[in-house]
Amino acid sequence: MLAAEKGRESQNQGLNNVIHAEEHTVAEVLGDKFIHEIPPYQRPYAWTSDEALQLVEDLREAMNAGGDEPYFLGSIVLIRPQKETIGQVVDGQQRLTTLTILAAVLRDIETNQDALEAIGGAVYIKPNLFKKQVESVRVLPHFEDRIFFREAIQDPGATCKPAPAHDPKNEAQRLMWGNAVALRNRVLEMAIEDRQRLVSFLLNNCVLVVVSTESRGAALRIFRVLNDRGLDLSNADVIKADLLGKFKDQADIKHQAARWREFETDLGRNDFENLLESLRFIREKGKNRSSLSEAYETRFKNASPEDVKNFLNHELAPAKRWFAEIVDGLGADFPPDLQSEFSEVLAGLRLVPNKDWIPVALAAAMQFGASERLLSILLKLEGLAWIMQLGRRYDTQRMNRYGEIIGALAAPHEELASKLVATAEENDDAWAALSGKIYSKFPVRVTRAVLERLDRLLSEQVVVWIGQKTVEHILPQTPAQGEWGCFDSDEREAITDTIGNLVLLTSRKNSSASNLPFLQKRKVYFGLGETSAGKKRATYASVQELSELPDWDVSVYRSRQDRHLSLLAKRWGIRQTVPSGNYAPLDSDAVRSVPLT
Numbered sequence: 361m362l363a364a365e366k367g368r369e370s371q372n373q374g375l376n377n378v379i380h381a382e383e384h385t386v387a388e389v390l391g392d393k394f395i396h397e398i399p400p401y402q403r404p405y406a407w408t409s410d411e412a413l414q415l416v417e418d419l420r421e422a423m424n425a426g427g428d429e430p431y432f433l434g435s436i437v438l439i440r441p442q443k444e445t446i447g448q449v450v451d452g453q454q455r456l457t458t459l460t461i462l463a464a465v466l467r468d469i470e471t472n473q474d475a476l477e478a479i480g481g482a483v484y485i486k487p488n489l490f491k492k493q494v495e496s497v498r499v500l501p502h503f504e505d506r507i508f509f510r511e512a513i514q515d516p517g518a519t520c521k522p523a524p525a526h527d528p529k530n531e532a533q534r535l536m537w538g539n540a541v542a543l544r545n546r547v548l549e550m551a552i553e554d555r556q557r558l559v560s561f562l563l564n565n566c567v568l569v570v571v572s573t574e575s576r577g578a579a580l581r582i583f584r585v586l587n588d589r590g591l592d593l594s595n596a597d598v599i600k601a602d603l604l605g606k607f608k609d610q611a612d613i614k615h616q617a618a619r620w621r622e623f624e625t626d627l628g629r630n631d632f633e634n635l636l637e638s639l640r641f642i643r644e645k646g647k648n649r650s651s652l653s654e655a656y657e658t659r660f661k662n663a664s665p666e667d668v669k670n671f672l673n674h675e676l677a678p679a680k681r682w683f684a685e686i687v688d689g690l691g692a693d694f695p696p697d698l699q700s701e702f703s704e705v706l707a708g709l710r711l712v713p714n715k716d717w718i719p720v721a722l723a724a725a726m727q728f729g730a731s732e733r734l735l736s737i738l739l740k741l742e743g744l745a746w747i748m749q750l751g752r753r754y755d756t757q758r759m760n761r762y763g764e765i766i767g768a769l770a771a772p773h774e775e776l777a778s779k780l781v782a783t784a785e786e787n788d789d790a791w792a793a794l795s796g797k798i799y800s801k802f803p804v805r806v807t808r809a810v811l812e813r814l815d816r817l818l819s820e821q822v823v824v825w826i827g828q829k830t831v832e833h834i835l836p837q838t839p840a841q842g843e844w845g846c847f848d849s850d851e852r853e854a855i856t857d858t859i860g861n862l863v864l865l866t867s868r869k870n871s872s873a874s875n876l877p878f879l880q881k882r883k884v885y886f887g888l889g890e891t892s893a894g895k896k897r898a899t900y901a902s903v904q905e906l907s908e909l910p911d912w913d914v915s916v917y918r919s920r921q922d923r924h925l926s927l928l929a930k931r932w933g934i935r936q937t938v939p940s941g942n943y944a945p946l947d948s949d950a951v952r953s954v955p956l957t
Contacts, residue, residue: 604617634715
């Protein structure tokens with residue numbers, strides 16, 4: 361046998377010694393052979409009533425289809441020493457918890473004593489002195505959810521109550537009780553005979569593959585494989601499991617797991633993963649071809665518990681605070697005289713249709729804090745981000761530029777300033793797009809974002825509308841014959857899709873204005889026309905400008921086009937290299953420019 365083959369055989373034998381996979385019925389998985397404990401590094405219970413009710417529908421469909429084949433409910437991964445009953449659930453928490461809730465609901469509405477005892481044993485084990493059996497449960501959720509789950513779900517009769525014994529304290533507990541209510545209502549719709557058939561089918565005909573190992577490392581490898589196959593694990597879940605696996609002390613694991621969960625809850629799962637990606641980008645100053653979890657695995661491959669603590673305490677924790685500040689844009693940590701400007705520049709950045717700029721803003725905030733220095737960098741960054749968006753720089757180009765900026769944050773002032781300034785080519789491309797037919801050049805969402813940024817520059821007081829915003833052409837794209845005669849065909853071709861001819865409206869006002877003549881259209885904008893959708897006055901500044909205009913002609917359009925282009929160009933630092941008209945002068949206070957000092 362070749363040496364390589366011997367090595368693989370030896371490796372496989374070693375793997376087989378620590379990883380075991382067996383098929384078990386639900387009655388066995390939730391029976392005397394197992395007690396399932398959710399370890400502190402796992403994410404909270406997250407299934408909503410949609411997933412819970414879908415599980416019931418899938419079970420009922422399989423049950424009614426008949427057949428001899430068992431119904432496969434998926435796999436669970438456990439860290440479980442041989443001959444031990446308790447195993448830590450690395451993957452499968454959502455299914456095990458939801459199956460427990462369903463079993464508790466079926467138990468609590470069951471009238472047949474045999475069926476009640478059969479399904480009840482999958483949830484709660486009552487004490488029996490003669491069997492030397494102590495009171496116990498089959499699933500142990502997160503430590504902070506354990507008492508709630510016991511009293512609201514697992515205790516006999518718990519799901520029949522109109523409310524849980526104690527109010528839910530977090531989202532996981534709210535989902536647990538909400539799913540119990542939803543499942544109870546659905547199961548009560550079934551005939552008694554069907555409910556009892558479901559009890560038997562669930563316990564005896566539904567199977568799971570239980571993968572168990574004594575090795576935390578082996579369990580995490582399986583965890584990553586399942587994640588790569590698109591199951592309900594996230595990169596953040598894998599990273600958390602890997603990092604907390606570096607700790608040996610259970611107190612450390614519980615403490616850091618609780619902090620991780622707090623961060624994730626505060627930001628939300630998607631933003632928290634974006635934070636982890638931003639920190640990876642800042643460290644590597646560029647886009648990594650490997651997955652996020654693989655990047656962190658490489659970084660912490662030989663890390664000690666102290667290394668992980670330093671990351672969690674001195675990198676992740678402060679980054680989380682700044683990330684929340686950047687995403688919310690409230691400027692609470694800034695001096696009062698800078699708060700409004702900080703909020704304004706972040707509003708401009710958040711309107712950029714891509715979010716590639718976030719690592720730069722985060723890195724600068726972590727380095728310079730709530731200072732004028734940070735504000736000046738963000739102002740330059742807003743302009744550069746919009747210039748690259750308008751110039752249609754693809755993501756690799758943007759990533760490379762942002763990586764260079766992060767690398768220059770610690771460099772002398774002149775080097776950083778040069779990285780934040782657009783090249784002549786970038787500037788010209790952005791100006792050509794902005795001053796040209798922007799509506800037909802970009803997706804509507806991009807044009808809408810530009811108009812929202814413009815509206816903030818025009819407004820004395822920013823107005824936030826809730827609901828759908830749409831882009832309206834003042835001169836219609838297809839004007840009715842005989843209307844809008846002051847524009848010839850060449851002018852319509854040149855004007856229609858440019859910024860000066862566009863306004864933001866609610867979707868209802870947009871549809872009602874349509875191709876009306878200007879004066880009737882203006883009435884609709886302000887809720888005064890017979891065809892207007894409601895009487896609410898339009899509050900966007902770009903629409904307010906139209907309130908006193910007697911008509912819409914070429915000269916009025918040009919004046920508006922010039923003013924709007926000048927405002928945006930000044931804000932974003934775009935040099936107007938190919939003027940399209942005479943630009944109206946700006947008031948000196950229209951846009952404050954903070955120098956990069």
